Structures are given as C-alpha cells and as structure tokens.
Amino acid sequence: MERTTCLVVGGGPAGMVLGLLLARGGVEVTVLEKHADFLRDFRGDTVHASTLTLMDELGLGPAFEQVPHQTVDKLEALLDGGKRAAIADLSRLPGAHKHIAMVPQWDFLDLLADAGKLEPTFTLRMNTEVTSITKSGNRVTGVKYRDRVDGREGEFAADLVVAADGRSSILRDAVDLPVYRFGAPMDVWWFRLPRNESDPVKGGAGRFSAGSALVLIPRGEYFQCAFLIRKGTDEKVRAEGVEKFRERVVTLVPWLADRVGNLTDLDEVKLLDVKLDRLRQWHVDGLLCIGDAAHAMSPVGGVGINLAVQDAVAAATLLAKPLREGTVSRAALAKVRRRRLFPTVVIQTMQRVIHRLFLGRKLNSTETVSSTGMPFMLKVAQRFPFLQAVPAYVVAIGPRPEHAPDFARRAPQTIVRS
Numbered sequence: 110m111e112r113t114t115c116l117v118v119g120g121g122p123a124g125m126v127l128g129l130l131l132a133r134g135g136v137e138v139t140v141l142e143k144h145a146d147f148l149r150d151f152r153g154d155t156v157h158a159s160t161l162t163l164m165d166e167l168g169l170g171p172a173f174e175q176v177p178h179q180t181v182d183k184l185e186a187l188l189d190g191g192k193r194a195a196i197a198d199l200s201r202l203p204g205a206h207k208h209i210a211m212v213p214q215w216d217f218l219d220l221l222a223d224a225g226k227l228e229p230t231f232t233l234r235m236n237t238e239v240t241s242i243t244k245s246g247n248r249v250t251g252v253k254y255r256d257r258v259d260g261r262e263g264e265f266a267a268d269l270v271v272a273a274d275g276r277s278s279i280l281r282d283a284v285d286l287p288v289y290r291f292g293a294p295m296d297v298w299w300f301r302l303p304r305n306e307s308d309p310v311k312g313g314a315g316r317f318s319a320g321s322a323l324v325l326i327p328r329g330e331y332f333q334c335a336f337l338i339r340k341g342t343d344e345k346v347r348a349e350g351v352e353k354f355r356e357r358v359v360t361l362v363p364w365l366a367d368r369v370g371n372l373t374d375l376d377e378v379k380l381l382d383v384k385l386d387r388l389r390q391w392h393v394d395g396l397l398c399i400g401d402a403a404h405a406m407s408p409v410g411g412v413g414i415n416l417a418v419q420d421a422v423a424a425a426t427l428l429a430k431p432l433r434e435g436t437v438s439r440a441a442l443a444k445v446r447r448r449r450l451f452p453t454v455v456i457q458t459m460q461r462v463i464h465r466l467f468l469g470r471k472l473n474s475t476e477t478v479s480s481t482g483m484p485f486m487l488k489v490a491q492r493f494p495f496l497q498a499v500p501a502y503v504v505a506i507g508p509r510p511e512h513a514p515d516f517a518r519r520a521p522q523t524i525v526r527s
Contacts, residue, residue: 113139113232114432116252116267118239118280120147122160122214123400123417124273125221127425129167132231133517134429139265140225143238143257147215154214154333157415158199158505161206163422166512168519169224172526176220178212179329183312184504186487187362191309194491199505201498209313209411209505211328223524242270242283242396249284249395269437270396271424273417276384278402286398287389291461294469295322296343297381297408298336302358303368304328316361317471323361334358335408336378339472343380351375383407385460387453392442399424399445404453407460409468410504416453422511423448429516452508459503 115131117124120142128140156164156178164173184197200207225231236257243251243264251266272280304327315324322337336358338346346354355369372378384405391403400417407413424445431437467484490496 110264110266112251112266113137114267115139115269115271115428116141116265117271117273118252119272119274119278119400119402120144120218120222120233120235121273121275121400121417122217122221122414123421124271125218125225126163126418127271127273127399127421128231128233129221129225129228130422130425130514130517131429131432132225132228133519134425134433134514135230135516136429136432137230139232139234139267141234141237141239141252141254141265143236145236145257147218149215154211154217154328155411155414156210156212156217157412157418157507158202158204158206158209159415159507159510160418161210162204162510163418163513165205166518167224168522169220169524171521172220172224172524173210173212173217175526176212176216177329178210178216179327180208180210181312181327182208184500185310185312185314187310187314187316191364193309193314194487195494195497196315196487196490197501197504198494198497199501201495202501202505204506206505211326211333219527220524223527226527227522227524239274239279242280244395247394249393252280268395268435269428269432269442272396272398272402273400273421274402276386276401276405278398280396281388281398281402284393284396286391286393289387289389291385291387291457292340293383293385293407294340294464295337295472296340296383298338298343298346298378299381300334300336300372300378301328301331302334302365303371304330304332309364317467318361320472320474321357321361322468322471323358325362337468337472340383347375347378354378381408385457385464387457391446392439394439397424397428397442397445399449403446403449404457406457407464409460409463410456410500412456412504412507415505415507416449416456419452419507419509419511420445420449422513425517426511426514429514449509455508456503 114137131138182199324335326333387404399420
C-alpha cells in the first residue's frame with residue numbers, strides 16, 4: 110500500500126497542470142500515467158492564449174519558447190474558386206499572446222513534467238495503469254493499479270483522487286456519475302499531408318462542402334488534417350478505399366492534388382469518435398473529475414484542452430489549502446464544478462448549435478459553401494472585421510479564463526529538459 114495526499118490519474122494537460130500547481134502549493138501529489146511516455150499521434154496539440162499566459166505566470170514562458178512550435182493567428186473558411194473568408198482574427202485578442210501555439214503535446218507535457226521535478230512534493234509515475242478504485246463505505250479512498258512493465262499490482266491510498274483520464278475515464282465509470290449526453294453528427298479522421306511555404310493557407314482553415322469537410326492546421330512541414338465524416342460511417346467510408354478518399358480530399362481543396370499521393374493507406378488515418386457530454390455532478394466523496402472526464406468536448410474550435418487546463422487551475426486554487434490541512438470535503442469539491450460550470454455550458458451550447466445548424470446540415474447536404482452562399486454570421490464578419498475578435502476570444506481565451514494562484518507563481522526560470 111502506497112500513500113499520497115492527492116492522486117491524479119492521467120498525465121494529460123489537465124493532470125500535469127494540476128499536479129504541478131498543487132506541488133507548488135505544498136501538497137504531496139502523485140500523477141499516474143499508464144503509458145511509458147507522452148508520445149501519441151493526433152492528440153490535441155493546441156496551446157491557447159490563456160494557457161500561454163498561464164505559462165508566463167508560472168515562470169515557464171521562456172522555457173516554452175524553446176519548444177519547437179508554430180503559431181496560428183487567424184482561422185478561415187475556404188470557399189469556391191480559392192477564395193477565403195476570415196472566421197476569427199486572433200491578432201485582435203487582448204494581452205501579450207495574440208495567437209494559438211501548435212506544439213506536439215508530448216513536448217508540452219514533458220516541459221510540465223520537468224518543471225514538476227523541481228518541486229519536492231511532486232511525483233510522476235509512468236507505466237502505471239489504474240484498474241479500479243478502492244472505497245471505505247461511500248468514500249473513494251484510492252485506486253488499484255498495475256505496472257505495465259513487470260505486471261506488478263498494487264494500491265495507492267489518497268485523501269483525494271482526481272480523474273483526469275479523459276473522455277473514456279474508468280474512474281468516472283467506476284462511480285457511475287449521471288451524465289448528460291448530447292450526441293454529435295460527425296466523427297473525425299486525422300491524418301497528415303506535406304505542407305509548402307507557398308501554400309495559400311497560413312493559419313487554420315476549413316473547407317465545408319457537399320457531404321464532407323476538411324480542416325487544415327499548419328504544423329511546420331506538414332498539415333494536420335481533420336476530415337469530417339457523418340457519425341458512424343467510418344467502416345463504410347474506409348471500404349471505399351484510399352483512392353476514393355484522395356479524390357474526396359482533392360474535391361474539397363484542389364491545390365492538395367500534388368501531395369495526396371503521400372497518403373498510401375487508410376491505416377494512416379486515425380478515427381476520433383466524437384463525443385459531447387457533461388457530468389451532472391463532477392464528484393463523489395473522495396473523487397473529483399476534471400477535463401474530458403467531466404465534460405467531453407467536440408473538436409469544434411479545438412477548445413477541449415483549454416477548458417481542461419482551466420479546470421485544473423481552478424481545482425488547484427480551490428483545493429490546495431484543504432488538501433494541506435486534510436479537510437477536503439464534498440462541499441469543497443462541489444466548488445470546482447460551480448466555478449467551471451458556466452464556461453463549460455457556454456462552450457458546449459455553442460458547439461451544439463454549430464453541430465445542429467451547420468455541420469449536421471452540411472454533412473447531409475449536396476451544397477457547397479461559396480462566397481455567395483456563406484452563412485449569415487460569416488457574411489457579417491467579413492463586412493465588420495472587428496466582430497472576428499468574438500470567436501477568437503471564445504476559442505483562444507474562453508468565457509472564464511483562470512489565472513495561476515499566487516502560491517504557484519514564479520519568476521521566469523530555466524528548466525533543464527530531460
């Protein structure tokens with residue numbers, strides 16, 4: 110039996126940020142990650158303006174700048190005839206960071222891990238897969254785990270267990286918390302295509318056409334591509350073969366014709382089963398859910414990581430003192446949900462509207478989005494460019510941005526990268 114004060118399950122952005130902040134608040138915290146490293150394809154690689162501000166507040170801004178990354182300061186819609194229409198202009202954002210940084214998530218997580226190693230109360234355990242929870246009466250008291258290297262099994266006891274293990278959280282399922290499920294009209298295929306400096310797309314761009322859609326995210330030498338398909342049609346579309354899929358891509362964005370041949374097999378295309386849901390209650394006695402474990406987000410706007418990180422900051426701000434004092438009550442855990450519910454509901458409501466009124470219709474229609482057939486709000490945004498600051502703010506900062514608590518702030522520091 111091992112023991113810690115706070116046990117964070119899941120070494121994603123929410124879990125790592127929470128672990129670092131609590132450790133800086135003097136809380137003994139252990140983060141359990143089931144994989145041997147953070148290397149995974151097609152994880153969310155966006156670091157938003159509010160998270161960049163958080164990095165500055167934590168003294169990690171200079172270290173982050175040393176991590177290879179690209180910046181996106183504009184989101185556009187690709188129209189017929191090669192025309193483009195601006196959706197969001199991030200250069201209009203307030204503050205020092207007027208962009209979203211695109212950085213491999215493993216580099217971002219490694220940076221947080223290296224910063225955590227400087228804190229004497231921070232522990233990161235890799236290759237540690239949580240298999241179930243332990244309870245005393247109705248209170249969650251810890252977890253059971255399996256070491257994925259030698260198969261050894263053990264138990265971890267904690268004053269508080271935090272589920273930061275994503276939309277397929279086994280901890281959330283173990284306590285059977287009630288959930289609102291909103292559904293989604295699409296799934297996403299992730300893949301990569303080479304990028305040239307001469308390409309017309311410099312920021313993030315999307316092409317929405319007859320029955321399909323393609324989003325291009327510039328990532329240095331390649332585009333990270335998101336191809337939207339109707340929900341539940343993955344097997345059907347795969348059965349059509351790679352050549353048919355290449356044709357679909359070129360139909361959407363003709364100037365990609367010179368490179369779709371790089372996609373040689375549909376095994377290179379990874380499916381994201383899109384979910385949109387929210388727990389009605391984020392906690393039970395002894396356990397708290399944050400990030401995707403509390404509210405699975407649609408990829409629309411790429412805001413899931415931003416919300417998850419802000420959940421972590423709010424949880425650390427509210428719970429560091431009770432954890433130090435050994436007084437974490439259900440009422441204290443409920444405060445985290447109350448603080449983060451408003452931005453979660455706002456973002457999910459906007460995603461549901463976009464699903465229902467735009468994406469769902471487009472994926473089931475035969476009409477393309479042309480310069481004359483743009484949605485009304487997109488037309489308005491072209492006529493009054495200052496309105497492009499609104500979606501930019503919602504995506505890059507969010508309805509209720511969180512800032513580092515005083516106990517976690519540091520002057521800019523040098524982080525020795527492992």
